[in-house]
Structures are given as structure tokens and as C-alpha cells.
Amino acid sequence: MEANAGVGQPRFRTIRSIMALMLREMSSTYGRSPGGYLWALLEPVGAIAILSFVFSFAFRSPSLGANFPLFYATAFLPFMMFNDVSTRIAQAILFSRQFLNYPAVTFIDAILARFFLNTITHIMVFYIVMTGIHVLFDLNSIIDYQLMIIALITTALFGLAVGTLNCYLFTKFTVWRSIWSILMRPMFIISGVFFLYEDVPSELRDYLWYNPVIHLTGMMRSAFYATYDANYVSTVYLYLLIGSLSTLGLLLLGRSYRDLIER
Template sequence: MTVAKTHLRVVSAMIVREMSTKFGSKPGGYLWALLEPIGYIAMMTVIFGAIAHTPALGTSFVLFFATGYLGYQMYQAKVMYLSSAVRANKPLLSYPNVAPIDAITARYILQTLTTTLVSVIVFAAIFLTLPHSPELNWPRLLEAELYAGSLALGVGLFNSVMFVKYALYEQIYGILTRPMFLLCGVFFLPDDMPHPYRDVLLSNPLCHVIMLFRTGFYPEYRAIGLDLPYLAVCSALVFFGGMTVFTISRRTLRNET
């Protein structure tokens, strides 16, 4: 019980520290967390609205791109933040009560809360502009968050080790994952892609996360390519793989940071 209380106190203190570091003491830091997705969604709406008459799903370009972008951010924002957690908290790891997993836990909680709050505000604003607000399927939305969080945590745990041990890995990872934003279904529906491109795209579990997320907003969306067992297996394997690498490397992380 004492260990659990100590862990809870450490994580709570680190969340406060991370909030101060990430957002600063001025409200402008929090405002930017909201303006960034709004800017991306607005830009995509203007560009694709000029090219096509209707979005790939529904009648609102803004809602379509918001579900894609914010569905993607449930994963990507966590991964980017978690990957540098251990390295960024190097001075604190010299204290015996502070463990590398505390830095990961604090950042995961903070980023989840931030992404959720931003999504609620953005979607609430979008719904006000629509003639009829969609009927949300909350179990689907929570399921998408669960799978996205598992994938992000697994990759983030793995990256937090690799970023510390191998400087070149961070550069390679950035190059290899840069096209992910364009290929996971933010701008389009993977179901509409012809064979064999559709099968290649659907091998990426993030496509399934975004498809699942969109089913929470569009009851008419059949999501033919959505494979929940495949997504569950990928999420579990990535999570346990990342956790295994991180656990094995705990002492190394303390020494090398």
C-alpha cells in the first residue's frame, strides 16, 4: 500500500510538472492545443471542399475530417509525447522514488485528458453548425480510444527506450512514420480503395482505429474492412512488446539518462 501511495504521489507531482512544462503558466499554451487541430481540420476542409462536392462519408466535410484527424491524434499525440518521456525527465530519475514508468504514466494521463478535452470542444463546436447533430455511439468511441491508447502506449514504451539508447533510431523512426498521416484513412475511407491497395492499407491497425472511431459518429457507416479481432491482437502484441522491452531496460534507462 505504501509503494502504491508513493507511486501515486510521484505521478501526480509529475503531471503537474508536465502541465507547467508543456502548456506554461499562461493560457496561450492551452489555447494552442485547441488551435492546432482546428487549423488542420479547417485547412483540409477548404482544400478538399474545393476538389469534391461531398465528403466520402456524410454531408459535412468538417465532421468527416475532424473524425479522421482527431481519431488519428488519439494515437499519434500520445506516441510523440511518450517517446521522449524518460529522456525529458532525466534529472528526476536520480531520485530513488522516481521510476522511468512514472514519467510514462504521467505523460499518458495528461495527454489522454488533453486530447479528450480538445476533441469534446471541437466536436461540440462542429455539432452547433450542423442542422442535425449525430447520435453518438459511445461504446464505439470508447473502444477506439482503448485500442488507440494501447497501441500508443506500446510504441511509446518501446521508443522511450530506443530514443535513449540509439540516437539514430529517432531519426529513422521519424522518416519511416512520416507518411502514416496520409495512409491511415484520415482523408479517405480505406473501404473505397481498390484491391490490392485496400489490403495493404488495412494491414495498418491505425486504419481500423479511425474506422472504428468514425462508426461512433456515422451510424450508416458499414466499415466493411473493419476487423476488430485483428485490431485487438495488434494492440495487445504492441502493448506487451513495448512493456517487455521497457521492463527489461529499466536499469539501463536509469544509468544512461
């Protein structure tokens, strides 16, 4: 009985720490601004509306189907999920530094708190936006729900992996935050939000394939367009990256996070 209690107590302490950090971030991130969680929904809705409005003047129809909002939403929402989850996790130690001085709270608690909160938020936004598009435009998409769920999980895990490594790099090297911000600016353009991978000239596809985010957007589009087969998507490549980046990030943080929180 005592042995079981000893095993359960640290586990309960970890859950309690994660929940406390999640509640803190909810209040600090969404509780202080007018509208709160409403802004998490308005941002993608506004971006998709603008993209649809602008490109509808240039093209009669998108590269897939006939609905511009659905075409852009299937790529923009996964991109935004990856970008937001990875960025939030990258700032986990900086955001929770004062709490990490307590022995009961670890850097893993801080990372998981941000991962769970932001993943749940983006899944909620994804559901509302996609449901809204289908209801508003009376769409009858043949959705592969299993593939859609896999795409969401893989996107969240890739955001976790990149964010974990950047959590070390952001805290250790201040200049890396500026470098990463510069690197991410063209990512929106080359991640398949505006176009399909197959539309790119063949000489550029070989380079574009190494962008993991275009695999995520292609996977999501395959889930919503029954006639689209994104055969370039490689889950093996994605999960190799997820495993490698997250392992490296955890090793670096495990060795030096106590020094990082005192910087």
C-alpha cells in the same frame, strides 16, 4: 494494520510520483508558451478547417455525409491522439531522466504520467471540437457513444503501446528517432484521414489493412455515421498489437532503463 499500511504506502508513492510528473509536464509543455492549452485546441481546429476548405473546392461532398469538417475530424482527431500520445511517451525517459535517479520514481511512473496527461488533453480536445462542429453546423448525428468511447480508449492504448516500445528505442538508439520521424510522415496520408478504406482499389486494400491506424479511424467514423459499417476493422488485431508491443517495450525497459538514464 501494519501490513495494510505497508501495501498502501508504495501505492500512494506511485500516485504521488505520477501526479508530480504530470504537473511538471503541464507547466513545461503548456505553461511556458502564450496561450498554453489553447494551442492544443487550435492545432486540430486549424487543420480540420484547412482540409475542409481545400477539399470542398475539389468535391461536392465528402465520402460520408455532407459535412466536410465532421468527416475529417472523425479521422484526424484519432490520428492526432495516437501520434501525440505515442510520441510523448517515447520521450518519457529523456524528459524525466533527472527524476528517475530517485528510487521513488520509476520509468513506469514517467510513462503513465505522460499517458494520462496527453490522453485527458486529447479527450478534452475531441469533445470541444466535435461539440463545436455539431453546434456550428446544426448537425443531428446519430452517435454510437459506446463505440466512440471504445475507439478513444483503443486509440489511447495503441499510442501507449507504441510509445512504450519507442521509449526504449528512442533512448537506446538515437538514430531511431530520425527513422521513426521519416516513417510517420506518410502515415497521415495512409491512415484514412482523406478517404475511406473502401474507396481504395482492392489490390491496395490488402496492404493497407495492416496499417493499425486505419482501423482506429474507421472505428471512429462508424460511431458517427450510422450508415457506415467499417467491417474491415479488427479489434482483435489492434489488441494483439497493443499487448505485444507494450509487453516487449516493458520487458526491454525493465532490463535496461537504469543503463539508459545514465547514457
